[in-house]
Every structure is written in structure tokens, then in C-alpha cells.
Amino acid sequence: MNVKLILFAFLVGGMILLNEQTNVNALPASPLRARQDPGSTLGVFKIVGNSGVEAMHAVLVSPRKVVFIDKLEQNALKRPDGLSALSSEYDLDTNTVRPLGIYTNTFCSAGSWLGNGTLVEAGGDKGDANYGSGIQTVRLYDLSVGDWVELEGIAPSNRWYPAMATLPSGYVFVLGGSTAATGVNRAEINNPTYMIFPSPTGGALVDVPFPFLTTALPYNLYPMVHVIPNYEGATQLFIFANQNGIAYDLDNAKVIAEYPKIGGGIRSYPLTGSSIMLPLDPTNYYKPTIMICGGNVAYEVTSPADSSCGRLDLTTPNAAWDMDNFGGTGRVMPDSTFLVDGSILFINGAGMGFAGYRKGGGANALWVNENPVLFPYQYDPSAKTYKALSASTIPRMYHSVSTLVPDGTVLIAGSNPQGAVALNVKYPTEYRVEIFYPPYLYSQNPRPNIISLQTYPINQNRINVNYGQEVTMVVQIQSNGSPPSLKGCIIHHGFITHSQNMSQRYVYLEITNFWTDSTTANQYILTLKLPPNPTIIAPGPSYIYVFNGDSPPVSGVHVLLTQAA
């Protein structure tokens, strides 16, 4: 036996003995403590359940429920009428699914929340004998109903691979796409227009020309759209496709800035990259920085994925892209997901090829996305550093997703690089749902337990809050000898598909007051100031968090953020 090993065994044994004898820090088992799983400074993946339908899209609809949406294919999960479900609701407490009622083809659509808290999903492809056409369909999901209502054929044009974003008005902006399914877009099927849902005039939905999408051909599908924060409350959008971005004033229908071309590869479908607006901070007046990562330089099966990210300050005149090497690993179809502490998880994707389906079958199958990247990076936006974390065992390539869950974990699902369900192939239709426990869940900083917001107890229900409001929170934090070091934030979790988080956003909240609650041990009362207007973060459902050092709360608070009446 090796000397080091003996020494190690002795040390571990000694430590256990010490703990048993002296009972050092013997706290009761409680969610207030850091997780005690065999520790990992690199995070842990766990397979927890089955998504029922392939998870092409995912959206957190309440703290413990995620809705998945697939395309038209023969999933094992059946609707009450016996046909395969195309959408499901996943319960994070029981790890079970129930089928939802989507009856039109959702391949491939998009979604975003209305400011009133209803989820909108729009677009898709042709139907068949059993399922309606989804290509002009708008779908609505209300928590109170717990299921979809489909408005078939109400959109004025076909949209396949559109982008969506919640506007400061609370209406949803639906941009671009093609009029038919395609591997790469082309002029004959391009849809260089946008529509706003519901109709701002109250009349029929209308399409408005948007010429940028013509100049961005052929790589203009799932364009990236982010509302630009400003104090005036103006509706200004950062829109990016292919390798170029503009700032667009939607109120006055004009381009107000054209940004330089990004370095590195192409960033839009099928050479799919990911974009994210870095956390906004009131201490620097919500200065907006966009980060775009991954993609590919060429539409070729054997082309290695792009290993670059660009950061751009949208409001700095003549700003240039600040490029890096994406941690040193190329990724096409990465997902970018905010963690509670303001870091970003870059996860999923492939090291080679592009977004799309395998060509051929059997031993001759040609996989157009290959070399799955199994490990995430945790990116620190302030230090601009990447940390490689633990790897999953499951490839997550085309049609896979990840989303933050309010308990600080990340749900990962999907992957299906083929047109129909296939299980016994190299990269099968993937139904396994994983939860990733980021390193901060193994932190020694005790986790805050939020007890109430504005005197309302914390449960699954949304609490109504307004822009500019100071909200009062009661929180318990187990003592570990040092006083808690709290930060606050509000996160809009977005709607995730095809490596885009429609309207996902992270905004730090100023803690304006903080005092110890003299009536209850380890309890604190604080006030948090919400952002001033809906350009900073979309109106509608969001989650308010406080975190202790890096340690996230037991759960964020589900709120509905609106303008004061």
C-alpha cells in the first residue's frame, strides 16, 4: 500500500473521530445548510426523470414546473385522445410528466411571456392527417388553466424559426423566420418582417417589413433579440444575425446604430451560437453588454465548431467586439444559462458540424452534429474567466435545452439530431432529464431561506410587484460565525430553444435597507429596490433572489412584475 494513501486514510479517520468527539458545528439537518453531498467544487449531474416529449423547447412556468414543447413526432407519452403528445409539463418535485394539449405542429417555433403573465408560443411547420398546421398558429398558456389554447392560422404569414422577445409594453415581438422548413434560409422563403402580438391597434395581426433580415441572409434564422435598457423607457432592440448586429428604435421604425461585424465564425442557425445580455447593474446605470459565443465558420459536417466569444458594449460609441477563446473549446449550439450568483453556465452543444438532422441511417448515418461537448463552463463576467465543471454522460446536441430552476439548480433536457423518434442509434432521441448542481450548492456559506416578500409567504404563487418599488423581504440565514454577505437580483428565466433564451435577463437589485430581526434568531429583514422601468427587465413573471456570498436561496420568489396602475 502506498504511503500517501495510508496517510490520507489516517487523516480522514482522524477528522471523523474529531467530529464525533467534539461535535464541532453539529447543525441540525436543514435546508439552511450548505448541501452535504460528497462535495464537489465542480458541480454534479444527476439523471432525475423523463421528459415524455423530446425537449426542443423548455420554459419554467412556476418554481417547480417546466413545460417542454417538441415537434410533431411519435413520442411515447400520449394525450387523452391516444395520439402522441407534443408538449408536457414536468414536475420537479415528483419527476413525473403530464401530457399537454398541443394539436398543431410546433417544429420549430418560439415563445415569450406577455407582460400580463400569459405565455405565448408561435410558429411551426405543416401538419399531417392527425395534427394541424402550426406555421401560422399562436398558442397561449395560462398557469390558471395549466394547458395550451391554440389559435390556428391567426398569424398573417408563415413563420418557421422566428425569434421572440417581450417588449417593454408587455406585448411580444415576433421576428423573421422562413416561410417553410429548410436547412439554410434563402431569399424565396425568407420572411423579413416582424409582427407584434397581440395587435397593438386591437385589429388583425400585421406584418411589418424588416430589411435587416434580407441583408443577413442566408444565416438569419432565430435572430438574436434583446431589449436595450434605457432610462427614457424607449423601445430599442439589439438585433443580431449571421455576423452583424444593429440597434433598432421600434417606436420610430429606424436603425439607430450599426455595430461592427463580430470576429470568428457565423453565429446563427444552422451555424448556431448563443447570445446573452450580461448581468445589468444599477451601480453602473444598467450598462448593457452583449456576449455572443460559439457557432461555426463553415456549413460543413467536418468543420470544427467556433471557439470564440465576442463581448460588445451596446451604448459605447464606436465600441469594438472584445473577443476571447470561449474557454478554449469550440461549441456549436451552446446554451447560455444564468446562475443565481450572476455567473453564466455555457452548456450542451457539439464540437463539430452544425444544427440539423443526421443524413441517412444505419451504419452509414452521417451525423451533422458530432463530438458532443459534455462539460459546461462557468463564466465569470467580471473576471472574464472560464472554469470547466464536471461532465455529463449524455450528449446534448440539436434540440436540447437548459434552464435555471429557482432552487439554484439547472435543468438540462433534450437532444434529437433526427427527424423522427429513434432510440437505438448513436445519438438517440433523448428523453432523460438531468439536474446539474452547480458548485455554489456545495459552498460553506449558509443558504438564505426566504420567508416572505411584502408579507406574502413564499410558495408557488406569483406575488405582484411594480417597477421602481422597494419590496420588503424576510429571510433566515443560519449563522456560521461570520455575518451574511447578501446580494440581490431579479432573473427573467426566458423561453429556451435552439440555444437562445428569449428575453432571459439578470439584473442586480440594490439592497436599500438591512436589519436583524430582533424577534427571531438568524432572521433578517431587508428592502430591495426593483428596476425603474420595463426596458431594464421584461414585464411579466420573474424570480427575485438573495444570495449569501455565492450561496443561492432555498428558492427564489416567483413574482409578476408590472407597471404601477
Ligand SMILES: *[C@@H]1O[C@H](CO)[C@@H](O)[C@H](O)[C@H]1NC(C)=O
Ligand atoms: C393576456 O393577454 C392575452 C392577449 O390579449 C390574453 O389572451 C390573455 O388572456 C391575458 N392573460 C391574462 C392572465 O389576463
Ligand SMILES: [Cu+2]
Ligand atoms: Cu429546430
